[in-house]
Amino acid sequence: MTNPAASLVVHARAPGKINVFLKVGAVLEDGYHEVATAYQAVSLFEDVRAWPADDFSVEFTGPIDASGLAVDGSNLAIKAARALARQAGYRGGVRLSIAKNVPIAGGMGGGSADAAATLLACDTLWGTDATRDDLITIAATLGADVPFAFTGGTAVGTGRGDQLSPALAKGQFHWVLALADFGLSTPGVYNELDRHRERHAQDIFPAQLQPTVDANVLQALRAGDPRMLAEALHNDLQAPALHLAPGLGQVLELGEANGALAGLLSGSGPTVAFLVADADSALELQVALSAARLRVVRATGPVHGARIIHD
Structure with a gap:
């Protein structure tokens, strides 16, 4: 007799992100920094499929080379599943298969998207x-x-970036992303x-302990004006990443x-995100950067956060 649960699969999807603004506060005694950031979720998605299992495991597929990623308990998706199991008192496990589309260690939150989608998939x-x-x-x-x-969409993050306020x-908005091979x-x-x-x-002003997001960024997002946003893009981590x-x-x-209207590193890099005026401009820039032998994808934002996909 077959177990009907064994063939059950839940598919959840969560987006990568671009930090359209990132201000980093002064280093604190514990070595961390408070930040003020404006997040935009973009249409590069991580797809997580979850099956019932006795223990916890994860495998990776998709166009991004994930051969260097840990598949043991240190993997963020496994941590997410175990954290939910502990809270819920669930005694089983889960087998996860993650189709990766967000660059690894690229400043776009791919591992975070894996964890968010895993939480939703395992809950279901x-x-x-x-x-x-x-x-x-x-x-x-x-x-x-x-x-x-x-949560996805557009939001302001403060504290460590996890204290969210919807924006x-x-x-x-149309983006062209140049993906690094490192x-x-x-x-x-x-x-x-x-x-x-x-x-x-x-030569520079001392960093604030509690930075804030520039009002011009929020105004540009509210207006839906890519040219206005291009003027306000900022990332404190860009100079050290370029170094x-x-x-x-x-x-x-x-x-x-x-x-491109403007370009900046997303988060800690090395993905370079170019903001363009419209879909036609995005295609033209993709062609130009591809001709220079760069690996390039187009994306739009904002998009929804983690959600269940009914295959």
Whole structure:
């Protein structure tokens, strides 16, 4: 006799993100920094499928090379599943298969999207009846970007980036993403930022302990105006990331010379996100960057956060 649950699969999807604004506060005694960021969820999605199992496992598919990712208990998706099982008192496990479309260690929150989609998939698979707030609370314990991958859309993040306030955004923004063939360590980029600030202490204003998002960014998002947003894009982690990977500067120059309204590193990089005026401009820039042998994808935002997909 077959077990009907064995063939049950739940499919959840969560988006990657671009930080259209990121201000990093001064380093705190515990080594962390408070941030003020404006997140936009974009149409590069992680697809998580979950099956009942006795233990916890994860495998990866999709166009992104995931051969270097951990598949043991240190993987963020496994951590998410175990955290929900603990809270719900669930004694079984889950087999996860994740189709990766968001760059790894690319500053776009791919691992966070995996965790958010896993929480939703496992909640549905196990019938835990956790509330949305319950799942977001668990998400916040897993990493600063996980709650946003769960909620999606456009939001302001403060604290470590996990204290979210929805932001109004009108219309659709078009992005062209230049994907690097290497990753950058987020802690490494933050450490380089601290060194950068020490080196240039005489030339730059001291960092605030509690930074805020520039009002011009929120106004541009509310207006749905890509040109206005292009003027307001900012990322404090860009200078240290460029110091660690100088070749990214040439990518930024190339995109801006071929029609981008502006470009910036997403999060801690090394993905370079170019904002363009419309879909036609996005296609033209994709062609130009592809001709320079860069790996390029187009995306739009904002998009929904984690949700169940009915195949």
